Amino acid sequence: MPKILQVSAVDYTVKNLLLPLIDRLKKEGFIVEIACSEGKESKELEKRGYVFKYVKIDRKISPISNIKSIINLYKIMRDGKYDVVHVHTPVAGVLARIAAKLARIPVVIYTAHGFYFHENMSFLSYKLFATIEKIMGKYFTDYIFTQSQEDYKLALDLKIIDKDRIAWINNGVDLNKFNPENIKIDIKSYKENLGITVDSKVICFIGRLVEEKGILDLLEAFKYLIKEYNNLYLMIIGDASLDERDKETKQKIKSYLDDTKLRERIILTGFRDDIPELLKISDIFVLPSYREGMPRSIIEAMAMGKPVVATNIRGCREEVVHGETGFLVSVSSPKEIYEAIKRLVDNDELIAEMGAKGRKRAIELYDEEKVLEKQVNIIKNLLKIEN
Secondary structure, eight states, X not given: OOEEEEEOSSHXXXXXXXXXXXXXXXXXXXXXXXXXXXXXXXXXXXXXXXXXXXXXXXXXXXXXXXXXXXXXXXXXHHHHTXXXXXXXXXXXXXXXXXXXXXXXXXXXXXXXSSOSOOTTSOHHHHHHHHHHHHHHHHHSOSEEEESSHHHHHHHHHTXXXXXXXEEEOOXXXXXXXXXXXXXXXXXXXXXXXXXXXXXOEEEEEESOSSGGGTHHHXXXXXXXXXHHOSSEEEEEESOTTOOTTOHHHHHHHHHHHTSHHXXXXXXXXXXXXXXXXXHHTOSEEEEOOSSOSXXXXXXXXXXXXXXXXXXXXXXXXXXXXXXXXXXXXXXXXXXXXXXXXXXXXXXXXXXXXXXXXXXXXXXXXXXXXXXXXXXXXXXXXXXXXXX
């Protein structure tokens, strides 16, 4: 049986993004192992039978730590004798591809969940990270999957890799799991358990509490919204302990939460597994990120029939049709976030109309089964395995 190693920096990515692919590969007869930093999520997954090879991988450029990661990944790959190494996330993607080539892995695949370089970077930063991707694509990568069509076209325009060694796979979700008709809950009780009054509207945000997710812009917009609406709540789904890697943002978030009137309208849920249920009780989904690939959270919200307010950046603008399934706003613009949310809060019919169109778009374009099938077929083809 062919053996494949999935590599990401952290176990959170494995649990929340990679499990559907891992499960599908196992179903197709692959032996699948996972390399990432050790954490709470990986320990839980080990109990369910998933095989982990632990290696510390920093999510930032740190030369000494990065070199250690390459050495440790090389040892894992050399000893594991894998047929395929499939890497994810920017820094881990670079380090693991170098290790894979040193270990003479037959097939090395990189999924660009979103190239690290993007339009809101300075020219020099963009040039630097694009050049790194070109080097990695030319010398260390056999095949690239891009989730964003924009990234696919960009990779070809910048000659990161040849056309016959790249595929646009899109992104998708389980449309049965994220289906409002399949979520049978008592909305009144669910809201009450979270401390939300029953007749209130709920704005939902899912993501890490770091600056690049636009959380500070959302909080600034929400500060003004609650001055106009006494029935509005902001539900933040993510790490309630806040992100230690972005200490400045952590302090700014705390300063917002020190405002008693603002704090009593904000629900910090922490990590949750009941995302479909939480989206069911929500009215509007907001993701004001500065950089994304092809955000799964937006697709989940659309599949659950929710209008989306997102920034006009790569990935988000592929998913959200401005004026139809939601609104696209400028990066780092609390004013535009405020205005977009206000338009929806003031118009229940618009919420329902945009939500229905979002659900229809998710069904047409973002079926996880099609995304998984495309990846598995390409991997089999690279290994000369008949379907």
